[in-house]
Amino acid sequence: MKFTKMQGLGNDYLYVFAAALPPHVKALSKRLSDRHFGAGADGMIFILPSDRADFMMRIFNADGSEAEMCGNGIRCVGKYVYDKGYTDKTRLTVETPAGIKTLLLHTAGGKVQTVTVDMGRVAVGAPQTVTTTESTVRLTPVNMGNPHAVVFVDDAEKAPLATLGAALSVHPAFPDGVNVEFVSVTDSTHLRMRVWERGSGVTLACGTGACAAVAAAIATGFCTKNTAVTVMLDGGALTVQVDGNGEVTMEGPAETVFEGEVADDAT
Known part of the structure; x- marks a missing residue:
């Protein structure tokens, strides 16, 4: 399984682009997020197909629990899908358990530098x-x-x-x-x-x-x-x-740290 480690202001996750969640995803996130025995991260984020938005995001914390939403994480989702060529849109939607969020990607040199997120109503x-x-x-x-x-x-x-x-x-x-x-x-x-x-x-x-x-x-x-x-x-x-x-917008950076791959027997 290939992954990309990304971070927004040091809030780091392992990102996986997939057709579906892998089996035992909570245990997988807990294991790979470990900073001593895994790749090291605050959790894992899976980018999946959506029939309601351009993409879907599912977030699993370092302890294996699922989170509804992550502001730093969703900015990196925007960078991931644009930089890797999965979309050419600079305005896109992402489905989350907390609802559909709209992202505005700010690019330079063909890469996303910062992202503005419509976070919805607080x-x-x-x-x-x-x-x-x-x-x-x-x-x-x-x-x-x-x-x-x-x-x-x-x-x-x-x-x-x-x-x-x-x-x-x-x-x-x-x-x-x-x-x-x-x-x-x-x-x-x-x-x-x-x-x-x-x-x-x-x-x-x-x-x-x-x-x-x-x-x-x-x-x-x-x-x-x-x-x-x-x-x-x-x-x-x-x-x-x-x-x-009460509608909230947030802008901040998104950065790629490194690419990695986990052996099949480790997932």
């Missing part, structure tokens, strides 16, 4: 207080097609990702688990964010998380609608904008 819940063994925190639940809990802090650099982030991610308040974003506000157009991703742990970036952070910041009064906000993550910056109807 749903921001009422702030709530959650108690863990670590502490009691105030958070804002956000649905970007996948679940997020945004925690505003004074300094995201000091965010307790491995303790509080991990505890919130599996808290009973979120039966399906949740991605946890710790966000500090630099000013009305700049946020600093660090993330504990459900199923992957600490990652360098989370695209849907950045969108959730901006939406929560707008709901809290830190940012405003119809204004581009730069979200600085450990892996780099994303630009996010939420319009008056």
